[in-house]
Amino acid sequence: MAHPLVPQIIDLATPVAEELGLEVVGVVFHTNQSPPVLRVDIRNPEQDTGLNDCERMSRALEASLDAAQIVPDAYVLEVSSPGISRQLVTDREFISFKGFPVIISTSPPYDGQLEWTGQLIRRDETALYLNQKGRVVEIPRSLITKVQLDERR
Numbered sequence: 001m002a003h004p005l006v007p008q009i010i011d012l013a014t015p016v017a018e019e020l021g022l023e024v025v026g027v028v029f030h031t032n033q034s035p036p037v038l039r040v041d042i043r044n045p046e047q048d049t050g051l052n053d054c055e056r057m058s059r060a061l062e063a064s065l066d067a068a069q070i071v072p073d074a075y076v077l078e079v080s081s082p083g084i085s086r087q088l089v090t091d092r093e094f095i096s097f098k099g100f101p102v103i104i105s106t107s108p109p110y111d112g113q114l115e116w117t118g119q120l121i122r123r124d125e126t127a128l129y130l131n132q133k134g135r136v137v138e139i140p141r142s143l144i145t146k147v148q149l150d151e152r153r
Contacts, residue, residue: 003029008070013040016060021046022053023092025082035074038065041082045096049081088147094123101150104128106143117150 006027017024026041040061044053058079065071088094088102097120104116116139121129128144130137 003031005029005070009038009040009065012064012068012070013061016064017042017057020053020056020060022049022057025086029075033076035076036071037076037078038071039078039080041080043081045092054079054081086148088120088149091123094120094128094147097149098122102130103146103148103150104130104139104144105146106139107145108143110139110143120147 006029009027009029010024013024013027022042022044024040025043026039028039030037030039040057042053042057043049058077061079062077065077088097100120101117102120106114106116110116116130116132116137118130118132118137121131121136123129123141125141127138127140128147130139
């Protein structure tokens, strides 16, 4: 379960990221560590997310968090890029990674398979379309539990 402060942190971090031309793709607050670690994952939609992007976001977000006083005690702020081994969630990600190899997990199995691999064609309201060696496979979205980039290929 997400920490109760996460939605407030996302609300604060999103406009900060947008001002820098970045996107917030995830926030996790690890309170089981001492001091707690607030991790914010960002993405640069224009190019590969670099150390400079993380540094700019870290400085800007730190100032905003301090001013808002959302986090009451000492904490460590980590700003990073989620990397390529991640799940695709937003419409924008499905558009950005069109043509990339993906792994799709379904539950219950679809057409006798729990896992599908191929090139991502597109996603619409009802299905996800996959290219498997020139053959188009249409997988109902209602059965899809996870879509992630396939690093094996």
